[in-house]
Amino acid sequence: MLIGCMDKEEKLQVTVYETNANGKKLEKTTEFSNADNAIQLTVLPNEEYQKITGFGGSFTESSAHLLNQLGKENRQEIIEAYFGENGAKYSLTRTHMNSCDFSLTNYSYAPVEGDLELEHFSIAEDKDDIIPMIKDAMKVSKEGFKILSSPWTAPPWMKDNKDWRGGKLLPEYNDTWALFFSKYIEAYKNEGIDIWGFTVENEPLGNDNNWESMHFTAQEMTQFVQNHLGPKLESEGHKVKILGYDQNREHLNEWVDTMFASENTSKYFDGTAIHWYASTYEVFPEALQYAHEKAPNKHLIQTEACIDAEVPKWKDDAWYWQKEATDWGWDWAPEKDKHLHPKYAPVNRYARDIIGCLNNWVDGWIDWNMVLDKQGGPNWFKNWCVAPVIVDPENDEVYFTPIYYTMSHFSKFIRPGATRIGLTMTDDSIMATACKNPDGSIAVVIFNQDEEKKDLSISLGERNTTIQIDAKAIQTIIINEVTK
Structure with a gap:
């Protein structure tokens, strides 16, 4: 039956x-x-x-300095929260070479004018703050993480305006500046820290000369990489990634057209770095798709993002979900671009951008400062911003904002090598x-x-x-x- x-x-x-x-x-x-x-x-x-490279945030002097001011338990809690198995498990990070706006002062690893062979090169400035923070993160990260390093400027003596802000690299220092990158890799390796990659210059289009910067056109950067940086790193045996551009997406097309114009121009570029500051809400999907199609086998990595032009709200979760934040463009954008900078909710901005980036071929996404104080600093230029973790060092208090948890939804669960x-x-x-x-x-x-x-x-x-x-x-x- x-x-x-x-x-x-x-x-x-x-x-x-x-x-x-x-x-x-x-x-x-x-x-x-x-x-x-x-x-x-x-x-x-x-x-x-695309295959995923990773997600994470940035080791800045400001963040590392704040960790040094906290009690041992709170310092360790933050490190574990970002890199531990029970935390966000950050896998892709960034740091700055020489000083940036989120440093305590202006400084360079090569301060001696005319030192063409960089005999006085030193990363001593990083040994009190940034390097200890990186090493503590390495101790708790089970799978490890990649570090992408970016210069905001060459030392002023190498530039045409002799200033930390603005100006261009003088042609006679092309080889010395390329050597600088090689020296940096070696110095960090001597500290037990491997550098995975470089961006050639943070925001080469400039930032209105507000803080450390150095200008390149797409052609100038490509020629520097093709004729100086790439060959130097290759001759020294440094197997390190080089990412070009490293600024907002609205100019992405013209940069990838130049960088990847031919086999010769693209030889040393491993990909393109981008930021999000051109708009509070626009992902620029067409530009991201264009960049991928121009170099389909190269990286496309978001290297910096933050809630800019804002002082953090302390222990006020609701603010991070409400459309009250404004960015730099709310006040400064030209009229034709005002629509790109409305009021927005910080959580929405992160979630929308990361999802939009992933759905348009971006393989890595790096937040800016991991830790800031209640003022949104320290920052020598007083360029206040928001970080996922806010601290009050005077009272040894820590606040994990909703942005921290938003980042964790991606970094913790989408692992390097995912497709x-x-x-x-x-x-x-x-x-x-x-x-x-x-x-x-x-x-x-x-x-x-x-x-x-x-x-x-x-x-x-x-x-x-x-x-x-x-x-x-x-x-x-x-x-x-x-x-x-």
């Missing part, structure tokens, strides 16, 4: 973490939805895009991206910026499960093995 049995519906085994405006902070969600009219999100693991994969959505009010990790797990990050909850049916092949995302919330959904 033939005995029938009921088929059991296959379900996806998922683990869901949520951060929302109502107070959840990377909390595991255990309640799922049974809604029939859920938004359909279909994961397409065979549709593969972005395809997905489809039946409602474009939800932003989403998906990546398949080297261990086979799939991380789907979704962002609901609306004022109401949403139900989503997540499908992978014939399997599915329905979840609910709160209003004004970001979720990471980890898809593991299938259960019946």
Whole structure:
């Protein structure tokens, strides 16, 4: 006799973490939805895009100096929160060569004028703050992390205006400036720290001469890399990445056209670095796609982002979810660009930009300062900004802002070597991206910026499960093995 049995519906085994405006902070969600009219999100693991290099933040002198002022327990808590197994697990970081605006003073590793062979080169300035912070991070990072280093300027004696701000590198110092990069790698290696890559110059288009800067045109930077920096690093045996540009996306097309014009111009470039300051909300997807198509086998990495022109709000989570922040363009942008700089919610800006970048071929995303004080500094120019972690060194207090948890939704769960994969959505009010990790797990990050909850049916092949995302919330959904 033939005995029938009921088929059991296959379900996806998922683990869901949520951060929302109502107070959840990377909390595991255990309640799922049974809604029939859920938004359909279909994961397409065979549709593969870029490999992920990593996510993280920057070791600045300001951040490192603040850590030195905290008690031992709070210092360690922050290091663990960024690099430990129970924290954000940052995998891609940045630091500055010589001083920047988020330094305590102006300084250079090569202060002696006319020192063409850099016999007096020294990273002593970094040994009190930046290097100890990096070493502490290395101690707690199980998988390690990559470091990308960027100069804001050559020492003034190498420049045509003899100033920390603005000006150009004098041609007679091209080889000395290339040697500077080589000396830096060696000095950091002697400290037990490997440098993964360089950007040639932070913001080569300048910053109105406000703080350390040095100007390059696309042609000038390309020629410097092609004829000086690339050959020097190669001859010294330094296997290090070189990323060009390193500024906002609205000028990206013209830079990649120059950098990748031919095999000769592109030989030493391993990719392109970008920032987000051209707009509070615009990702510039067409520019990112153009850059990828111009150099499909090269890196495209976001190397700096922050809530700029703002003093942090102390222990006020609600502010980070509300459209009250303004950026530099709110006051200074020309009329034709004002629409790119509206008031915005800081969490929204991060979540939208990271998802938008990933969905348009960006393979790495680096935040700016990891730690700032209640003023948004220290910063010698008083160029205040916001960081994911704010501290009050006088009272030895630490505040993890909602931005920290937003970053963690990506950095903790999308690991280096992951591959972005395809997905489809039946409602474009939800932003989403998906990546398949080297261990086979799939991380789907979704962002609901609306004022109401949403139900989503997540499908992978014939399997599915329905979840609910709160209003004004970001979720990471980890898809593991299938259960019946």
